[in-house]
Amino acid sequence: MVGPYFDDFSLGDVIETEGATITESQIIDFAFKFDPQPFHIDIEAASRSPFGGLIASGFHTLSLSFRLFRDTGAITGTSMGGGGGDDLRWLRPVRPGDTLRVRVEVLERIPSRRPDRGTVRLGYTTLNQHGEAVMTVIFNHIVARRPGAEG
Amino acid sequence: MVGPYFDDFSLGDVIETEGATITESQIIDFAFKFDPQPFHIDIEAASRSPFGGLIASGFHTLSLSFRLFRDTGAITGTSMGGGGGDDLRWLRPVRPGDTLRVRVEVLERIPSRRPDRGTVRLGYTTLNQHGEAVMTVIFNHIVARRPGAEG
Numbered sequence: 483m484v485g486p487y488f489d490d491f492s493l494g495d496v497i498e499t500e501g502a503t504i505t506e507s508q509i510i511d512f513a514f515k516f517d518p519q520p521f522h523i524d525i526e527a528a529s530r531s532p533f534g535g536l537i538a539s540g541f542h543t544l545s546l547s548f549r550l551f552r553d554t555g556a557i558t559g560t561s562m563g564g565g566g567g568d569d570l571r572w573l574r575p576v577r578p579g580d581t582l583r584v585r586v587e588v589l590e591r592i593p594s595r596r597p598d599r600g601t602v603r604l605g606y607t608t609l610n611q612h613g614e615a616v617m618t619v620i621f622n623h624i625v626a627r628r629p630g631a632e633g
Numbered sequence: 634m635v636g637p638y639f640d641d642f643s644l645g646d647v648i649e650t651e652g653a654t655i656t657e658s659q660i661i662d663f664a665f666k667f668d669p670q671p672f673h674i675d676i677e678a679a680s681r682s683p684f685g686g687l688i689a690s691g692f693h694t695l696s697l698s699f700r701l702f703r704d705t706g707a708i709t710g711t712s713m714g715g716g717g718g719d720d721l722r723w724l725r726p727v728r729p730g731d732t733l734r735v736r737v738e739v740l741e742r743i744p745s746r747r748p749d750r751g752t753v754r755l756g757y758t759t760l761n762q763h764g765e766a767v768m769t770v771i772f773n774h775i776v777a778r779r780p781g782a783e784g
Contacts, residue, residue: 516696517703519712532713540715541699545667545692552668561670562683563723564691570718 484559487628488591488600495588499550501611504538506578512542538576543617547584547608556586557623565601565622574616581611589620599624635710638779639742639751646739650701652762655689657729663693689727694768698735698759707737708774716752716773725767732762740771750775 506525513522517539520527528536552558576582590603601622608617657676664673668690671678679687703709727733741754752773759768 516700518700519703521714539696541692541696545690545696548692549667549669552670563672566723567721568719570721572715572717 483555485555485557485561486625487560487631488593488602488625489628489631491588491591491602491625493588493591497551497554497556497586497588499554499584499586501581501583502546502550503579503581504542504546504576506536509536509538509542509576509578512545513539517541533575536578538580540572540617543572543576543582543608544570544619546582547606547617547619548621550582550584551586551604551606554586557625560626562599562624562626565624567622568620570617570619572617574610574614576610576616580616582608582616584608592622594624597627599626601625634706636706636708636712637776638711638782639744639753639776640779640782642739642742642753642776644739644742648702648705648707648737648739650705650735650737652732652734653697653701654730654732655693655697655727657687660687660689660693660727660729663696664690667692684726687729689731691723691768694723694727694733694759695721695770697733698757698768698770699772701733701735702737702755702757705737708776711777713750713775713777716775718773719771721768721770723768725761725765727761727767731767733759733767735759743773745775748778750777752776 521531521533522539585607587605589605592601594600602625606619607615661674672682672684673690676687736758738756740756743752745751753776757770758766
């Protein structure tokens with residue numbers, strides 16, 4: 483399976499991911515490694531925090547959002563790496579039991595000086611089960627050009 | 634232990650983290666969950682990729698960089714959550730055995746409309762053992778004001 487090439491992405495195209503439910507155990511495991519703040523790893527402290535309970539690390543939400551996008555196959559076999567991100571915003575808390583999915587829109591296509599690749603600029607919106615946006619970010623993905631379409 | 638309050642950060646202040654060596658096992662474990670692209674989880678495919686070998690997911694480098702910053706204590710007990718990020722750039726591959734540390738500079742202090750907090754804008758530069766920058770990002774951290782300094 484090879485996903486679309488750089489040349490196949492069109493401005494305004496929207497890719498919808500499947501969903502994934504984030505569990506209390508996943509939230510604590512991730513945060514214990516990468517973001518051990520009390521409101522991510524300590525249910526008692528979290529309940530006394532302004533968040534009123536345990537919430538996922540923003541880095542967890544971000545990483546999971548990318549995984550969901552990856553699983554659409556949209557860059558499978560064509561990804562040549564990440565070109566960075568912009569405008570990362572965490573808009574609402576993500577709590578144990580929330581089910582997240584991601585809406586990804588093609589914002590821009592930027593041909594590279596190297597003829598075999600280009601950058602696709604994608605706007606991610608991560609939504610919870612209520613349809614509320616919990617995170618937005620723009621990512622630049624370096625994607626191979628269709629063989630024969632280079633130049 | 635409580636880290637500095639919003640009022641204690643000064644423009645140009647630099648916080649240096651300790652280092653951490655990233656292992657092959659950590660790279661594969663993280664990527665298998667969040668970024669299962671061949672050059673992050675498959676040593677054979679990675680050796681044939683443009684990267685010439687296994688490299689860490691950019692989301693892994695980002696999450697680890699935050700953990701190293703967190704361990705400095707600079708936002709311990711005062712962090713009120715993440716205010717988002719900008720200008721994330723992955724500059725060089727991170728490979729198994731690399732030792733990363735982070736240089737964090739205070740770029741801006743933005744008082745909040747809410748009197749108990751403010752946003753500290755921090756520029757992160759993640760460096761490898763050769764002193765080469767592998768990642769840069771700007772993060773906004775929401776930090777409590779010193780009790781009595783509100784307003």
